[in-house]
Amino acid sequence: MNDDDALRRAIALASENVARGGGPFGAVVVKDGRIVGEGANRVTLDNDPSAHAEIVAIRDACRRLGTYKLDGAVVYASCEPCPMCWSAIQWSRAARVCFGASQQDAAAAGFDDAVFWREMALPAAARAVGSEQRLAREALSPFDAWRAKTDKTPY
Secondary structure (H helix, E strand, O other): OOHHHHHHHHHHHHHHHHHOOOOOOEEEEEEOOEEEEEEEOOHHHHOOOOOOHHHHHHHHHHHHHOOOOOOOOEEEEEEOOOHHHHHHHHHHOOOEEEEEEOHHHHHHOOOOOHHHHHHHHOOHHHOOOOOOOOOOOHHHHHHHHHHHOOOOOOO
């Protein structure tokens, strides 16, 4: 499967999703030349703000492959991924992202995530959603337990 074919599938998923009442975003995950995960935006359909197409596709791929790592995989998104989706893609260890529409195209259709990009660059205390660190010392205990654990699965 080549890049254009995979991206066309993501775009088709986005269009089909609009017809079902969902958002205009679709994504596929390709590994070793075949689609291993697909997703469309389910935010309003599932009342889940994290159910972006890329997240849904990554979850599908990981479930199908029985792993939390997508080493060597490519994520194809009908639109440039938002900061949440970029983070999930990075956590999945996908090798590459290929997208169709830009974040500016999405903004023109009413999906403006520029504020999130700006917020991520700010110190935590300066962000629009209030943020405050508390119990910092106590919060280290799970990390101490993790470091001491000999049978952990690192990720």
